[in-house]
Amino acid sequence: MPKRSTDELFQLIKSLEKAEKRNFKLFVQRNATSSDMKTVQLFDALDKLEDYDEESLLKRNTDIKKQQLSNLKSHLYRQILASLRILKDDNNIQLQLHELMDYSRILYDKGLYLQSLKTLDRVKEYAKEQHQLTYRLQALIFEKKIEALYITRSMENRAETLAKDVEEAGDKLTMMNRLSNLSLQLYSWYINLGHARDGKDRMAIKAFFESNLPAAAGLYSGFYEKHYLYESYCWYGFILQDLLMYYRYCQKWVDAFEQEPLMKKVDTPLYIKGLHNLLNAHFVLQNYDKFNMVLDKFEHFYHSKQANSNDNNRVQSFIYLYTGKLNKHFLEGSFTSGLKIIPEIEEKIGEFRLKMDRHRILVFYYKIACLYFGSGDNEKAIEYLNRIINWKVDLRTDLQCYSRLLHLIAHYELGNYDLLEYLVKSVYRFMAKMQNLSVVEEEIFRFLRKSFHLDKKQVKAAFIALKAKLEKYKDNPLESRSFMYLDIISWLESKIKNVPVQEIMREKYKTATGTKKR
Structure with missing residues (x-):
């Protein structure tokens, strides 16, 4: 788990590039006072630290007294921002x-x-x-x-023209605010709860969406009014697992930027997020060819000047492109070859550790764990799943639940039966508490409890029976969530045929794309 510092000044200093640090020094030296020299000393001291440690800082810099530190830090923070403000940014x-x-x-x-x-x-x-x-x-x-x-x-007629312009701008801004509020609240729902878990969730999210969607929203033609309308429908469809709705509005999101290329420069993060969501839509719908087309387009953009114009664009591009690269290995069943990009991802997480939100790191850990699990390395899968389970955060209860379930299955694969009885009870209690138990999960737990008392022949028959039961639920919107997080059907097929999971998924990919067997 990457260490994270909560000291804002330290985070700001660590975000600076060499040119920005040099500019800060020149900025301070223009009208230097004795107190300014102390702030430069503090700047250099903080810049040398790997992680914020106030005790070590004061010990190494005896000229800085503890009672002065708070005021010096505030002054330094303002000076850095002032020095950054005078740097001309033609892209912003x-x-x-x-x-x-x-x-x-x-x-x-x-x-x-x-x-x-x-x-x-x-x-x-x-x-x-x-x-x-x-x-x-x-x-x-x-x-x-x-x-x-x-x-x-x-x-002439300045008053009339102004009044009309203000009224028009105010009306558009009101609509944009209402739609952006709706989109943000839907996204917050997803981050905290994930997909709709049952009929009650579906009814609640439908009622919320319909009561908060402005009746005239579709009549506005401004870029941001349209964008936030598309974004709202994206989250709405994704939460409900209406994947066709999700795909349609992801495509509209990206198309809006293609129709007005200038907006890629004006609001690059929104374009990056749109590419990510479109990739994800193709991933969950298993549109192999379209997924690869969008991934290639994203890869090209990733190396562009615009994607590297500032730290925020660099971080967001990395997160979403590499999420797409991991998903490509899941689609193709190429888990073992996918392991090669894990060191690169870990290195980038370390590099961007102060700039990445915890939710994104958790998603990376889960996907990496799935990659190891699919390649047959259950011990490494457990290592990454433990990072999620032991990281005390209040985000993505669904991710927490499925991490525990995959953790349980990985121990089953390793034959750690002494642990399994305890884990089955523990994970079941956790998922029940989080209201995250669907029929699919209930069936999995029922099988695992029974499996301790079965011989090899009986276990295979039980796998076949469980697969037949679960396949009935695959197209049920209230149950499909389970299959999005964990391809339990492919795992069951691997146990029945006694072959690795990635071999099953590779064959499915070849069949779907018409790829010849090698």
């Missing part, structure tokens, strides 16, 4: 618009009203081109203030 549209708004206010304070209005016109023009509604509305409101206080005579 929001910073450019903010800068223009600042210029407009400076000109206004100087009494240069017409120059201020001229700058606001540029803000409005750029904001409109790049669908930045909040900046457009800010510029319009400031323009109203100037026109209300001074007779500028800058344009």
